[in-house]
Amino acid sequence: MTYIDKIPQSEVVDLKQLIDLAAGEVTSRTLVQRPELTMTLFAVGTGEEIGGHEAAGDAMVNVLSGAAEITIADQTYLVAAGQTIVIPAGKRHSLYAKAGFQMLLTVVKPVAH
Incomplete structure (x- = not known):
């Protein structure tokens, strides 16, 4: 069984090449969509923004290129290419593109029983 089937397996992949960065746009590409785990390229x-929202699970943002201002509750962090931040479940957050950026977002949610 294959669990990550949206990108090649057993092959070196540059995630930045899998999603185009374009002025004036926010785009996404889902890699994994499961009840307890999502992995999405953005x-x-x-100058674009992903407005304030909350997630049901912990959200790990791995910035692949550029730089993002990420606000968690009322604290703002500058996260640049090669850096990662974890947003705790249930915390209101937003992301602003200080410089156009690409990221891998991994959200880990509680397993429903």
Whole structure:
């Protein structure tokens, strides 16, 4: 069984090449969508924003290129290419493209029993 089937397996892949970064746009590409886990690539053009929202699980943002201002509750962090931040479950957050950025977002949610 294959669990990550949206990208090649047993092959070196540059995630930045799998999603285009374009001015004025926010785009996404889902890699894994399971009840307890999602993995999604995002590209956010300079000046664009993913507005305030909450997630049911812990959200790990791995910035692949550019730089994002990530606000968690009322604290803002600058996260640049090669850096990662974890947003705790249930915390309101938003992301702003200080410089157009690409990211891998991994959300780990509680397993429903």
